[in-house]
Amino acid sequence: MLLSGTLGVFVVQSGASPFNVVFFRCVFGAVFLGLYCLIRGLFKNHGFTPKKLGLAALGGVFIVFNWAFLFESYQATSISVATVVYHTQPFFVVLLGAILFRDKITAHKAGWLAVAFIGLILVAGVSSSDLRGGSTYMIGLGYALLAALFYGLSTVITKRVTGVKPHLIALVQVVLGIPLLLPFATLSESAHFGSGWAWLVGLGLIHTGVMYVLMYSAYQKLPTSKIAVLAFIYPAAAMVADWAVYGHHISWIQALGIPLIVGASLGINLGWHPRLRRTPAGYEPAAAKALRAEAPSTPAARRTNG
Incomplete structure (x- = not known):
């Protein structure tokens, strides 16, 4: 997620x-991952079955077009607006996990997700003026939402590909992306990239090879809800x-959102939640119990407590 934060710059x-x-x-990305898998000997005992290979490929379709729609949204709106809309993805991940795979x-x-979302709004610094725009702006919002949906689909599908090295899964997906995107790419423009080639290579090596x-x-080690909250680090x-x-x-308002995102990530990963103690009258918060214990001990208080 930290590496993802530099994606827009590249x-x-x-x-x-x-x-x-x-x-x-x-x-x-395919060149990097292919050489990596070859050097590490990962092609031997790869663990793929026809079903697993199909799931990896399906996740690749969604992840590749997720990138395309997100990058289109950068141009149609702005990086900040596109990013905040794109980060409806954790909710897509949680909902899709619950609907498709009955994740609890x-x-x-759900409360920590709400806290993280509030932090995200503060960090993004979206104002009411950002919501005004013409048709291009609305199309850009649609691109960002499609990217978020496709990311969520790829996440919940890839999480089910177990027993296969993640390097191989990533390799399958980027290799699949080459023929998928060839009809949409304008290769004649590559002669004019100039120094842009260095940034494109960086996207392949860093943001695809290392990051993925x-x-x-x-994805294979964490439950869906934790993946969703950690995504707010992006x-x-x-x-x-x-x-x-x-x-x-x-701004100061944006800075206030960062602790909320971090706190939500820690809360959901460490399982923080209010602890309540059952009493004859119901549940008693731990803080109330502590205050009651520190209250002056008078005959009336003893009779009441008794």
């Missing part, structure tokens, strides 16, 4: 069209990257 700095960016990201959503997990090895490994890192590269300062 996309913008490359100067390429969205579908060209995704196409070459798949090309360079407890009350305290880490992400897919995590916009916080993006704000820092935006400040470091473009000098866009984070």
